[in-house]
Amino acid sequence: MAQNRETFGSHFAVIMAMAGSAIGLGNIWRFPTLVGQYGGAAFVLLYLVFSFLLALPIFYCEAIIGRRSRANAFGAFRKLDPKGHWHWLGLITVVAPLLILSYYNVVGGWSAQYLFKSLAGDFVGREEALVTGYFGQFISSAWAPLLVHAIFAGAVALIVVSGVKSGIEKFTKWTMPMLFVLILVIVVYSVCLPGAGAGVSYLVRPDLSKLSGSAVASAMGQAFFSLSLGMGTILTYSSYMKRQDNIAGTGFSTALADMLFALLAAFAVMPAVFAGGLEPGSGPGLIFESLPLIFNRMGAGLPLVSTVVAILFFFSVLMAALTSAISLLEVGVAYMSEETRLSRKQSTWLLSGLVWLLGIVWSLSFGPLADVQVFGMSLFDAIDYTCSNILMPIGGLVFVLFVGWKMPAPDVYDEYTNGGTLRFNSRIYPAFRFLVRYIAPVGIALVALTPYLF
């Protein structure tokens, strides 16, 4: 095991890195897409409830395991429970984030492509059919998406290979605050569009008739995906935390920032979708088809403003994607560099290479492999479904069960309250313990099973 383990430089850096992991394509691309598919406000409401009740407890458990052990997602269980077999379950949470990364890189590549297109001014002054039709044409071609996929995957590897402090910390500390400013600009722009009001009411008026079993399970999957849970990511980042950092406070701020960003993204996207008379449930292309259309329309009157807004938007998407992707890769890199003889550099390039190769399959599933179906889903949808609706709940259960039922209670208390020195945390500790032992495990299992029960 590594002797001189790195730590984040400051508490601010910890929060920025955690927020960087949480805020990503999950918020800007996945959340609006699911909200559109599952009927708006009702889905948003469920997502918020699950985030507080089921996701936040997992965050705390991962953080407790990570900081207590100061090890990777596999080694942590071996350190805390040397005689048990939990580390094999930990291994699931090492492999799963790499699977997610393999398709995350594909969408990251799309956002890079759209940034290049915006920089070239391609979303202004064009025929509408060309602007909306571009997405389908782009993702179904074989080579163009593969090129940007490789560029994105390479950028992720380059940041991670630089290490925790000079790579991850430096990058996230600057980009995260900037992202918030950028998304606010886009929200203002979007809600001011003529006809945007319908999008706003879509997001605030719940239509409960749209809530099927799979909508409920997907709302939980989204809460987990968005907060980067059940994947050993929060565990790994927490292993770089200092003893004096406040786990409960960090979790709460990260969750709030993440939820706020998801809501902002929805308010950036949906009013624009309605203003443009588009279909909210159109799937993964939602932000890539609808927003360029809006930028293009606005561009008729204000070409320069519209070009700048388009650039800012896709730049935000790209940055958010990068800060999350590096956290996905870090889980595997921490594992490999601590548990095998490979160096950090070798681990990073080896894993990135494997993940990149696998990603080619998901990328081609929109083009040459479009006919391949698994349980009625495209390969891309199948891997996304498996990761967020199956592997993430399993990972989440592993963490809450370990902290709730296996770890010695005094150790859990010690981590949650910093040895009893954090007065507020000590006061809410009994509620936390109850949530972790009973509510979270039962809730996660029940919600994950809803699609099969109803």
Ligand code: PFF
């Ligand atoms: N939370 C990230 C997002 O919302 O885009 C994605 C993600 C990162 C999921 C890390 C899981 C993870 F472990």
